[in-house]
Amino acid sequence: MTLIATTGATAAASPAASMASELMAQGRESAAVLEALLQGASLPPAHGGLQLLAAEILRCCDRALAVMHGGEAESSAGGAGGMKRKAAPAAATALATRKRRAIGGSGGGAAPATRVEKARTSEDGFLWRKYGQKEIKNSKHPRLYFRCSYKEDDGCKATRHVQQSEDDPSLYVITYFGEHTCSCKSAAAAAVDDEENLQQFVINFGSATAGSGSPSLLYSSDNGGILSETATPLSSLQSGCSPDEYGEEDSGVIMTKEEPASRPASAVSSPADVSCASPPAMEPLLDYMNWDNFGDSSFVDIDAFMNFDEIDLF
DNA sequence: TAGATTTGACCTCT
DNA sequence: AGAGGTCAAATCTA
Numbered sequence: 001m002t003l004i005a006t007t008g009a010t011a012a013a014s015p016a017a018s019m020a021s022e023l024m025a026q027g028r029e030s031a032a033v034l035e036a037l038l039q040g041a042s043l044p045p046a047h048g049g050l051q052l053l054a055a056e057i058l059r060c061c062d063r064a065l066a067v068m069h070g071g072e073a074e075s076s077a078g079g080a081g082g083m084k085r086k087a088a089p090a091a092a093t094a095l096a097t098r099k100r101r102a103i104g105g106s107g108g109g110a111a112p113a114t115r116v117e118k119a120r121t122s123e124d125g126f127l128w129r130k131y132g133q134k135e136i137k138n139s140k141h142p143r144l145y146f147r148c149s150y151k152e153d154d155g156c157k158a159t160r161h162v163q164q165s166e167d168d169p170s171l172y173v174i175t176y177f178g179e180h181t182c183s184c185k186s187a188a189a190a191a192v193d194d195e196e197n198l199q200q201f202v203i204n205f206g207s208a209t210a211g212s213g214s215p216s217l218l219y220s221s222d223n224g225g226i227l228s229e230t231a232t233p234l235s236s237l238q239s240g241c242s243p244d245e246y247g248e249e250d251s252g253v254i255m256t257k258e259e260p261a262s263r264p265a266s267a268v269s270s271p272a273d274v275s276c277a278s279p280p281a282m283e284p285l286l287d288y289m290n291w292d293n294f295g296d297s298s299f300v301d302i303d304a305f306m307n308f309d310e311i312d313l314f
Numbered sequence: 315t316a317g318a319t320t321t322g323a324c325c326t327c328t
Numbered sequence: 329a330g331a332g333g334t335c336a337a338a339t340c341t342a
Binding site: 129130131132133134149 | 317318319320321
């Protein structure tokens with residue numbers, strides 16, 4: 001698993017970074033053992049079992065993330081299949097009387113946005129709906145625009161932008177704007193209250209159900225079997241979102257909180273932001289090898305996993 | 315048939 | 329004027 005944590009605010013580094021690094025190292029160690037187990041090796045006596053091992057990894061990652069950004073969470077879930085269409089008739093577009101801009105959207109605040117770089121667009125428990133795609137100047141990859149699917153129902157203003165990294169195509173930069181106000185979040189938040197404080201968010205090794213979603217736990221063959229995970233609040237297990245709603249991507253993980261120059265965001269994702277999560281940690285582990293689960297049409301890239309060794313704290 | 319995605323056009327900001 | 333963000337009709341899938 002790879003966690004590259006960056007922080008726009010170059011400040012918040014040292015102590016926390018060090019601790020996070022340590023925790024992640026520990027987590028990695030556990031993951032390595034887990035990998036060995038999954039590959040058939042016998043379980044070292046020192047490790048109590050898959051359940052404990054998974055729990056340990058989750059805890060380490062959870063704490064590391066908490067340390068890295070004091071409760072910032074993010075994630076993503078997203079994209080979807082593919083379709084085609086033809087140009088809309090002029091008449092239609094002329095419909096112009098668009099109520100545009102009246103919407104708060106990501107258009108104009110001054111609040112910071114939460115940026116996350118992941119090997120894959122990840123699932124954060126929220127249900128996102130793609131509403132646009134745009135070629136960005138000086139960028140080889142288009143930027144995809146998603147908004148919370150509950151926007152209509154709950155007026156949730158959360159949106160996110162996903163763009164493949166220029167430097168490392170295997171990474172996706174996900175920028176979150178706005179805060180979830182949908183019921184999904186409420187459920188997640190409620191669950192969070194039951195968890196201990198430090199578990200503001202957790203690396204979720206699983207998708208909700210074995211059958212549907214994609215496993216959040218990813219395996220990278222070129223990393224010596226490193227696992228990638230999705231940051232999700234542990235507590236969100238059984239929260240409002242149904243497993244079926246999960247996106248099909250996930251993983252990697254670089255979190256960056258930054259303040260986009262001209263890109264306002266109504267709010268930064270809160271810990272509870274990442275929600276609707278997952279089942280018992282081990283459950284997904286059992287089927288994470290099922291590549292069929294990696295269904296995201298837009299971002300499926302088996303090689304797109306980050307290097308745990310790349311942990312880079314700013 | 316409902317819900318989600320695609321994609322050209324439109325709108326706002328710089 | 330250009331770039332980026334969003335809208336919404338058309339289209340597709342379940």
